[in-house]
Amino acid sequence: xxxxxxxxxxxxxxxxxxxxxxxxxxxxxxxxxxxxxxxxxxxxxxxxxxxxxxxxxxxxxxxxxxxxxxxxxxxxxxxxxxxxxxxxxxxxxxxxxxxxxxxxxxxxxxxxxxxxxxxxxxxxxxxxxxxxxxxxxxxxxxxxxxxxxxxxxxxxxxxxxxxxxxxxxxxxxxxxxxxxxxxxxxxxxxxxxxxxxxxxxxxxxxxxxxxxxxxxxxxxxxxxxxxxxxxxxxxxxxxxxxxxxxxxxxxxxxxxxxxxxxxxxxxxxxxxxxxxxxxxxxxxxxxxxxxxxxxxxxxxxxxxxxx
Amino acid sequence: xxxxxxxxxxxxxxxxxxxxxxxxxxxxxxxxxxxxxxxxxxxxxxxxxxxxxxxxxxxxxxxxxxxxxxxxxxxxxxxxxxxxxxxxxxxxxxxxxxxxxxxxxxxxxxxxxxxxxxxxxxxxxxxxxxxxxxxxxxxxxxxxxxxxxxxxxxxxxxxxxxxxxxxxxxxxxxxxxxxxxxxxxxxxxxxxxxxxxxxxxxxxxxxxxxxxxxxxxxxxxxxxxxxxxxxxxxxxxxxxxxxxxxxxxxxxxxxxxxxxxxxxxxxxxxxxxxxxxxxxxxxxxxxxxxxxxxxxxxxxxxxxxxxxxxxxxxxxxxxxxxxxxxxxxxxxxxxxxxxxxxxxxxxxxxxxxxxxxxxxx
Numbered sequence: 001x002x003x004x005x006x007x008x009x010x011x012x013x014x015x016x017x018x019x020x021x022x023x024x025x026x027x028x029x030x031x032x033x034x035x036x037x038x039x040x041x042x043x044x045x046x047x048x049x050x051x052x053x054x055x056x057x058x059x060x061x062x063x064x065x066x067x068x069x070x071x072x073x074x075x076x077x078x079x080x081x082x083x084x085x086x087x088x089x090x091x092x093x094x095x096x097x098x099x100x101x102x103x104x105x106x107x108x109x110x111x112x113x114x115x116x117x118x119x120x121x122x123x124x125x126x127x128x129x130x131x132x133x134x135x136x137x138x139x140x141x142x143x144x145x146x147x148x149x150x151x152x153x154x155x156x157x158x159x160x161x162x163x164x165x166x167x168x169x170x171x172x173x174x175x176x177x178x179x180x181x182x183x184x185x186x187x188x189x190x191x192x193x194x195x196x197x198x199x200x201x202x203x204x205x206x207x208x209x210x211x212x213x214x215x216x217x218x219x220x221x222x223x224x225x226x227x228x229x230x231x232x233x234x235x236x237x238x239x240x241x242x243x244x245x246x247x248x249x250x251x252x253x254x255x256x257x258x259x260x261x262x263x264x265x266x267x268x269x270x271x272x273x274x275x276x277x278x279x280x281x282x283x284x285x286x287x288x289x290x291x292x293x294x295x296x297x298x299x300x301x302x303x304x305x306x307x
Numbered sequence: 308x309x310x311x312x313x314x315x316x317x318x319x320x321x322x323x324x325x326x327x328x329x330x331x332x333x334x335x336x337x338x339x340x341x342x343x344x345x346x347x348x349x350x351x352x353x354x355x356x357x358x359x360x361x362x363x364x365x366x367x368x369x370x371x372x373x374x375x376x377x378x379x380x381x382x383x384x385x386x387x388x389x390x391x392x393x394x395x396x397x398x399x400x401x402x403x404x405x406x407x408x409x410x411x412x413x414x415x416x417x418x419x420x421x422x423x424x425x426x427x428x429x430x431x432x433x434x435x436x437x438x439x440x441x442x443x444x445x446x447x448x449x450x451x452x453x454x455x456x457x458x459x460x461x462x463x464x465x466x467x468x469x470x471x472x473x474x475x476x477x478x479x480x481x482x483x484x485x486x487x488x489x490x491x492x493x494x495x496x497x498x499x500x501x502x503x504x505x506x507x508x509x510x511x512x513x514x515x516x517x518x519x520x521x522x523x524x525x526x527x528x529x530x531x532x533x534x535x536x537x538x539x540x541x542x543x544x545x546x547x548x549x550x551x552x553x554x555x556x557x558x559x560x561x562x563x564x565x566x567x568x569x570x571x572x573x574x575x576x577x578x579x580x581x582x583x584x585x586x587x588x589x590x591x592x593x594x595x596x597x598x599x600x601x602x603x604x605x606x607x608x609x610x611x612x613x614x615x616x617x618x619x620x621x622x623x624x625x626x627x628x629x630x631x632x633x634x635x636x637x638x639x640x641x642x643x644x645x646x647x648x649x650x651x652x653x654x655x656x657x658x659x660x661x662x663x664x665x666x667x668x
Contacts, residue, residue, distance in 0.1 A: 105643030
């Protein structure tokens with residue numbers, strides 16, 4: 001399957017890998033926003049996950065410890081945001097930006113000694129029978145554990161949000177915080193947990209960049225992935241499966257432009273490198289033209305029980 | 308049990324005091340952090356002194372550092388003043404870094420296309436062109452927000468990455484120095500008298516950009532205190548519904564706020580590239596567009612506050628460079644220090660907006 005000098009099997013398989021970091025971060029942020037909180041610190045939590053995951057994976061030579069520690073690091077960093085916005089009622093936009101800045105500074109600082117080292121890589125898991133299907137097998141069923149994990153996570157989040165009581169409460173808190181509070185739900189506690197979940201998945205997403213996609217540590221290596229994850233949530237109209245769709249579309253564009261660079265198409269490299277960001281803008285416009293604006297009703301509104 | 312009660316009006320006293328508390332908390336935690344980093348807590352205090360005190364008052368550094376204070380504070384203040392206008396109205400332009408880059412490219416292009424002609428009109432034309440570059444770049448998220456309701460935070464930020472790619476492209480292509488032996492980067496504007504943003508007072512660090520920043524502080528002060536437009540912006544931010552019913556056009560407010568902040572960021576970029584930086588290179592931008600966000604908040608979106616906060620932030624840059632040189636502290640620690648400052652400020656804000664009451668009273 002080679003079209004215009006690009007192998008389609010490799011392309012699809014590469015786009016799943018390339019999409020996984022943003023997918024993980026975006027699915028977490030979708031849950032956070034469903035609970036009515038806007039955390040702009042995704043980039044900071046991702047890069048912190050990237051560096052912490054890298055450090056632990058290198059020192060233990062076990063990638064999975066890297067991912068676990070990245071999840072913990074992301075969640076811990078998000079606690080800062082949660083305490084500030086939920087208990088001290090600080091402005092969510094400013095606090096999220098601060099989180100990103102702290103994350104970028106912190107990661108650059110602690111990652112310095114680890115520059116130029118190679119990390120242990122994740123092994124591929126060939127799913128029995130399915131991976132033997134021609135074309136589809138090597139495309140979709142021959143990936144590392146985190147790629148599968150990200151898809152399972154999307155399915156789980158989709159199920160929990162739409163089919164379970166926990167999901168119903170989460171949505172209630174996000175749609176109308178006063179009503180949820182009046183019904184006796186602990187708005188702040190629920191949001192706190194949602195924020196931590198978002199932090200953990202952003203951390204794993206970041207670690208996937210430094211442990212699988214690159215795999216190396218360089219300062220500022222997330223290069224806006226966290227912001228793209230935020231845009232994806234809007235693109236997906238806060239629906240989990242659409243987050244997956246958006247992430248793979250975005251991954252496709254990223255991989256395609258890298259492929260086009262590699263085969264030397266007569267388009268300047270800079271135009272190709274800026275294309276993922278331009279496409280994100282175009283998609284945001286398209287969504288507001290054709291999509292429904294279904295942002296959670298209480299998004300980014302502070303909540304204090306006395307009001 | 309202590310509980311919180313929201314204040315009817317934010318406390319003036321705490322608005323002024325909390326930034327000072329935040330600075331002291333940052334210094335304390337910074338000392339702790341440096342102690343851990345250097346593995347030696349006795350020198351941690353020295354590191355803080357090196358960053359916050361020595362650039363101004365130590366004879367070894369002051370002659371270099373004092374002028375640098377204005378050089379670094381100028382662009383930061385100029386950008387932050389612009390951002391504060393939007394932030395007051397609840398319009399979040401966080402892509403000033405991109406507008407700054409575009410301003411520099413637009414402004415420098417004028418000079419590079421006229422080289423080597425000399426005329427007194429070249430520098431003013433560069434300033435206008437730089438302002439236009441930033442303005443156009445900020446107008447994109449503004450118009451998209453007005454016409455398509457897209458989120459200006461995301462669009463303006465995406466445009467930073469686009470601007471960085473444009474910068475990489477022009478510094479290796481369109482604007483590359485034809486006599487630069489193939490190296491990336493434009494001609495050095497310091498060697499082009501008509502285009503050079505020179506110091507107004509020798510060895511003071513005071514160049515035209517710094518003067519513009521001071522002017523912007525004064526103009527912003529009058530905008531918010533005396534002018535109808537400033538009042539409309541404040542209402543739009545504090546009570547959007549009231550603003551709407553009072554006939555204040557939200558679209559115009561968005562375009563005005565985004566446009567002004569882009570214009571000032573573009574000018575800041577031009578002054579930097581024509582002065583301290585000298586040439587368009589792939590990495591001439593140093594993150595001032597992001598630092599300015601912290602400065603706008605630290606200065607409480609108040610022009611005088613921004614002036615002070617900008618000077619403080621410039622101090623951390625210079626002190627950071629000195630600490631890097633003297634103690635081998637990594638450059639990123641300063642970035643972390645700046646992020647911490649914003650966090651502590653937001654945390655101490657609780658005193659401004661809430662009153663503590665013990666239960667039962």
